[in-house]
Structure formats: C-alpha cells, structure tokens
Amino acid sequence: MPLALVDCNNFYVSCERMFNPKLEGKPVVVLSNNDGCAVARSNEVKALGIKMGQPWFKMQEIAKRHHIIALSSNYALYGDLSARVMSVLSDFSPRQEIYSIDECFLDLQGFDPQTLADYGQSMRRAVKQQVGIPVCVGIASTKTLAKLANHCAKKGYAGSDGVCDFGRCSEHELKRLFAGIQVAEVWGVGQKITEKLQRMKILTVQDLRSASLARIQSQFSVVLGRTVQELNDVPCLAIEEVATPRQQIMVSRSFGACVLTLSELSESVAHFATRAAEKLRQDGSVAASICVTIHTNPFREKEPQYQRSLVVPLSSPTDDSSRLVAAALSGLKAIYRSGFSYKKTGVMLMGLQPGGGMQPTLFDDPACQAKVADRMRVLDAINRKMGKDCLTIAASGAKSGVRQRWAMRRQSKSPAYTTDWNELPVAG
Amino acid sequence: MFHSLQRFRPATVLQRFTLYGHKVAAGFPSPADDYIEGRLSLDEHLIQHRNATFFVRAKGNSMIGAGIHDGDLLVVDKSLNPASGDIVIAVVDGDLTVKRLQKRGGIYSLKPENPLFEEMLFKEGQELQVWGVVTATIKKFI
Numbered sequence: 001m002p003l004a005l006v007d008c009n010n011f012y013v014s015c016e017r018m019f020n021p022k023l024e025g026k027p028v029v030v031l032s033n034n035d036g037c038a039v040a041r042s043n044e045v046k047a048l049g050i051k052m053g054q055p056w057f058k059m060q061e062i063a064k065r066h067h068i069i070a071l072s073s074n075y076a077l078y079g080d081l082s083a084r085v086m087s088v089l090s091d092f093s094p095r096q097e098i099y100s101i102d103e104c105f106l107d108l109q110g111f112d113p114q115t116l117a118d119y120g121q122s123m124r125r126a127v128k129q130q131v132g133i134p135v136c137v138g139i140a141s142t143k144t145l146a147k148l149a150n151h152c153a154k155k156g157y158a159g160s161d162g163v164c165d166f167g168r169c170s171e172h173e174l175k176r177l178f179a180g181i182q183v184a185e186v187w188g189v190g191q192k193i194t195e196k197l198q199r200m201k202i203l204t205v206q207d208l209r210s211a212s213l214a215r216i217q218s219q220f221s222v223v224l225g226r227t228v229q230e231l232n233d234v235p236c237l238a239i240e241e242v243a244t245p246r247q248q249i250m251v252s253r254s255f256g257a258c259v260l261t262l263s264e265l266s267e268s269v270a271h272f273a274t275r276a277a278e279k280l281r282q283d284g285s286v287a288a289s290i291c292v293t294i295h296t297n298p299f300r301e302k303e304p305q306y307q308r309s310l311v312v313p314l315s316s317p318t319d320d321s322s323r324l325v326a327a328a329l330s331g332l333k334a335i336y337r338s339g340f341s342y343k344k345t346g347v348m349l350m351g352l353q354p355g356g357g358m359q360p361t362l363f364d365d366p367a368c369q370a371k372v373a374d375r376m377r378v379l380d381a382i383n384r385k386m387g388k389d390c391l392t393i394a395a396s397g398a399k400s401g402v403r404q405r406w407a408m409r410r411q412s413k414s415p416a417y418t419t420d421w422n423e424l425p426v427a428g
Numbered sequence: 429m430f431h432s433l434q435r436f437r438p439a440t441v442l443q444r445f446t447l448y449g450h451k452v453a454a455g456f457p458s459p460a461d462d463y464i465e466g467r468l469s470l471d472e473h474l475i476q477h478r479n480a481t482f483f484v485r486a487k488g489n490s491m492i493g494a495g496i497h498d499g500d501l502l503v504v505d506k507s508l509n510p511a512s513g514d515i516v517i518a519v520v521d522g523d524l525t526v527k528r529l530q531k532r533g534g535i536y537s538l539k540p541e542n543p544l545f546e547e548m549l550f551k552e553g554q555e556l557q558v559w560g561v562v563t564a565t566i567k568k569f570i
Contacts, residue, residue, distance in 0.1 A: 021557070022522030084479040130480040130507040132559075417482075424485045427502065427517050427524040 001235050002108040002116060002139060002167060005146040006089055006123055008082075009134045009154065009162075011102035012040035015081050016071055018132045019417045019425050027068045031056050034254045035072055035411060055299070072413040080418040084131045092123050097239045103150075105143060107239050113167055120163035139165040143237045144230035147187040148205065152177065178206035178231075188227050193220065205231065249287070251276045252346020258297065259342045265294060266329055271396035272347045273328040277321040278383075280349055281376060286317035288351025290324055292331035297343035306342075308335040311350065316364060319355060320372045321379065325393050474564050480507035482560065484517055484524065491515070491526055493541030496565050502526060504560035512536075519557040520548065526562060 008014060012030040017023045027044035037053045048066055050059055056070060082101045090096045095107035108116055120137035127135050138150025145166055153164035158177055166174065184194040186205055202208050209231040217225040226236040251272040259265055269292060280287055295307035312331040328347050382391045415423035475481045486500040494515060510516050512531035517524050518538055527538035536556050538548040550556040
C-alpha cells in the first residue's frame with residue numbers, strides 16, 4: 001500500500017514570505033498565541049540552534065545579535081493557504097487524509113511503483129506554482145515510514161529535490177540510512193519514550209526497527225508496537241479520510257498582562273466558553289460538562305504559584321452559550337483565590353456527543369429548547385455576517401476597554417492578506 | 429403567483445417550528461421551471477484557478493495607460509506562466525509591483541503604462557521574479 005506524506009516546508013514562515021518577499025533569506029520565527037514560543041522557524045533560524053517551542057523571552061539576546069525577525073501568528077492567512085494547498089493535493093489521489101494544517105497523507109495504491117517519485121515531483125511543482133508554498137514528499141508503504149521518508153527528503157538524507165521514495169531504496173540502503181537517524185525522529189516517539197528507549201540501548205531508527213516486537217509491546221504499549229511493525233513495512237494505520245469528531249474542545253490562552261481580580265478572570269473565562277460553544281455548534285455536538293482551569297505564571301518562580309481546575313457537570317448536555325458560560329463562571333468562582341497574579345485561564349468542553357437524537361430529561365421543556373436553538377442560530381449567523389464577537393454574552397466583556405488587559409498580545413501580526421478586503425497585499 | 433403559497437399552521441405550540449417549512453404551491457406551475465439555469469457568478473467569470481487566485485490592491489499611477497488606477501482591485505493568478513505582453517505582479521527589491529512584462533531582443537523588462545515612470549530592464553544574470561499574472565482589474569464606482 002504505497003502512500004505519500006506531503007508536508008509544507010516551514011509552513012508559517014513560507015506563508016509570511018509569500019506576501020512579504022523582504023523576509024526571503026532572513027532569519028524569521030513565528031511565535032505562538034500571545035507571542036509566547038517559537039512555533040515555526042526559517043532554515044536560517046534553525047541553523048542558529050533555536051528549537052521548536054523555545055520561549056521568545058529566552059531568545060531575546062540571540063535574536064538581537066542575529067537580527068531575527070519575530071512575527072505573531074496569523075492563523076487567518078495560514079488557514080486559507082493551507083486549504084488551497086490541500087485542495088491542490090487532493091487532485092493527486094482519490095483518498096486524502098488531512099493530518100494537520102501543513103501536512104496530508106495521499107493514498108497511492110494502484111499507481112505504477114516506478115513512477116511514484118516523479119509523481120511526487122509533480123505534486124511539489126503543482127503546489128509551488130499554484131499556491132506558492134514549497135513542500136516535501138515522502139513515499140513509503142506505511143504512514144510511519146512515509147513520515148520518515150518526508151523527514152529524509154527535507155533534510156536531503158535520501159531521495160532528490162525534496163522527494164524521497166523508500167520503495168526505490170534497497171534494504172541495504174535503508175539500513176544504513178536508518179542507522180544514522182535518531183530514534184526521536186520516528187512519528188509517535190516522544191521525549192519520554194526516547195529516554196526509556198535510550199536506556200534500553202535503542203538509539204537509532206534502525207535499532208527500533210530491529211527491536212523485538214514482543215519486548216517493545218511488553219515494555220511500552222501496543223501503540224509503540226505498531227510503530228515497530230510499521231517501520232518493518234507492515235501497515236497498521238489506515239488513511240482516515242473523515243476526521244473523527246472532536247472528543248473535547250479546548251480554548252485557553254495566556255494573558256497579555258497578569259490578571260488579579262475575579263471580575264477580569266470571569267470575563268476571559270466567559271469569552272473562552274463562548275468561543276468553545278461556537279466550535280461545539282459548528283461540529284453539531286453538545287457537551288455534558290465543562291472544565292475551567294486557572295494558573296499563575298510558572299516562569300515567575302519568585303511569585304506565589306497557584307493552579308486549579310474544576311469540572312462542572314451540566315444537568316443535561318447542551319450547546320447553549322449562556323448555559324455553558326454560567327457553568328464555567330460558577331466553576332471559576334469555586335476555584336478562584338485572591339492574592340495571586342494569574343497568567344492563564346482556559347475552558348474545556350467534555351463529554352461531547354452528537355446534538356441530534358438526544359434523550360430528553362424529565363425537566364427539559366421542548367419549547368424552551370427550541371427557543372434556545374433559534375437564539376444560538378441567530379447569534380452564530382450575526383457573528384458570521386458582521387464579524388467575530390459582534391454579538392456576544394455580556395459576561396465576556398465589552399470589545400474595547402475592559403477586555404484589553406487580558407486580550408491576546410499579537411504585537412507583530414502581518415495583515416490577513418487573503419481573507420479581509422481591507423488588508424489585501426498592495427502592488428505599486 | 430406567489431400569493432397563492434399557503435402555510436400550514438398546526439394548533440399546538442410544541443409542534444410549531446417542525447412543520448413551518450411545508451409550503452404548498454396551489455397555483456399553476458411556473459412555465460420557467462424547465463429553463464432555470466442558476467444565477468451568473470462573478471467568481472466563475474473572473475477566476476479560472478481557484479486555489480491559485482489572489483486579490484491585490486493597486487497603488488499609484490504607473491499603470492493608468494492599461495486602465496489600472498490607484499485603489500483598483502487586481503485579480504492575480506499565480507499558476508499561469510507569464511508571457512511577454514502580460515500584466516504581472518513582480519517582486520522588485522522585496523516589494524510587489526504591477527507592470528507589463530516585455531521581452532525584446534532577449535531582454536526582459538517591466539514596463540509601466542505611464543510616460544512619467546521608467547522602464548526596468550533585466551539583463552542576463554539579473555533575476556526577475558514574477559509573483560503572478562494579472563487576469564482582470566475591478567473598479568467599484570459606489
């Protein structure tokens with residue numbers, strides 16, 4: 001079952017460069033929400049040794065020295081370009097699994113195995129010419145190997161011109177290649193597993209590939225066992241065309257400035273609960289409970305630390321913003337302690353299930369439920385038409401003024417070049 | 429014809445919303461029914477390659493000879509191969525610029541459509557980066 005993993009190169013940075021060619025050849029990082037950590041790095045920045053997820057405040061010095069350009073993340077832009085890339089790639093196979101914002105699997109079953117590498121080159125050319133984003137293609141018999149092939153294509157370890165087809169490599173070549181790659185590069189092998197594997201003298205991809213399956217399964221899990229099988233050409237993971245419905249919806253963010261009072265925290269919690277409820281209705285789901293989390297800034301080690309979460313069950317599953325906000329606020333009230341400066345709050349909707357076909361409880365009033373459904377439909381329709389947060393639950397605060405202290409910090413966000421008529425690129 | 433549409437109004441409050449959609453056309457069927465072909469779409473007219481099409485705002489007067497004025501909306505297709513004579517978006521010193529692409533005697537140039545502006549010549553070895561081909565310009569009067 002040959003398949004391809006197509007992955008955009010430094011995707012967020014590539015998006016920024018497309019509309020701002022001045023960034024070409026310069027060291028660029030894109031920072032996470034609130035300008036917290038590096039979530040995308042240009043090759044120039046990678047060469048400076050800056051790691052993924054490194055907090056921005058910890059790289060100020062090196063940034064100044066090397067004139068690193070830091071940008072706030074611009075998800076409107078990345079989302080639009082991602083949809084274009086995925087649409088172009090969908091023409092190359094009848095089966096596509098969009099795995100993340102910048103990568104997808106394509107089923108290549110039935111294609112002539114001799115031509116797959118050329119086919120990969122056509123994908124690369126098409127995406128580059130139509131959307132302008134550079135991608136790399138990894139081709140192999142399993143998802144785990146395709147991920148690895150993509151890694152090799154990107155690093156230039158194997159294949160050529162950004163395409164690597166393991167099907168064209170001999171067993172001898174693969175062994176040599178895998179013996180030179182750290183086990184941490186394998187899909188699904190995180191830091192903890194890597195450390196444990198290292199203690200067992202499993203250091204490279206080849207070590208893991210030739211490890212005893214029974215031993216891995218007993219020492220770790222069935223999941224890592226599957227990884228070993230996949231490294232040995234045994235497909236265990238199928239291409240999933242339809243995304244499985246979300247099991248939980250999480251909205252959380254750090255504040256631009258530290259927040260002390262319950263009323264300000266309440267605003268942020270209400271705002272996040274509203275946003276989560278919107279996502280819930282988009283999915284056509286209802287939630288059975290809502291979890292509220294608050295914590296202080298763990299990087300300020302000298303300040304008193306506090307962290308609490310609480311799950312608030314709902315009397316019956318709902319997608320009603322006002323009920324979810326009320327539940328979240330009651331949870332917040334229960335866990336709030338004064339005297340701390342809070343850095344982050346979050347809400348998570350749990351126990352999600354499809355909205356239709358719910359068993360009504362004895363106390364549900366169908367007429368009232370219909371009214372709520374109408375109200376939510378109107379709320380969503382107005383916000384879709386008039387812009388985000390045009391109409392919102394009063395508890396989440398006014399759009400200007402009060403909210404500013406906890407609102408997200410996005411100091412250097414580029415324009416929404418492709419999704420806002422007022423922010424289009426300009427040509428002189 | 430439309431005033432003959434009727435709404436069925438059920439008696440109980442609880443059922444009201446579920447049956448609202450049922451409209452019964454009691455009049456003569458529209459003679460145009462067989463000829464309905466859908467509305468014309470400007471997207472369809474202006475956009476050949478959806479994934480490759482971007483909008484760019486024109487600035488300044490360098491292209492007024494080609495009918496492109498300050499503030500006009502340019503429809504740009506990135507997937508087209510630029511040919512001599514096309515109006516293109518090019519990258520010059522890191523900025524986007526709209527000009528006419530020309531090739532004369534093996535030399536490419538970016539030609540403004542306004543005598544007050546100068547033509548940019550690209551000799552062999554000099555890189556000319558074309559960002560996309562302008563396929564249409566849109567002006568709004570109101």
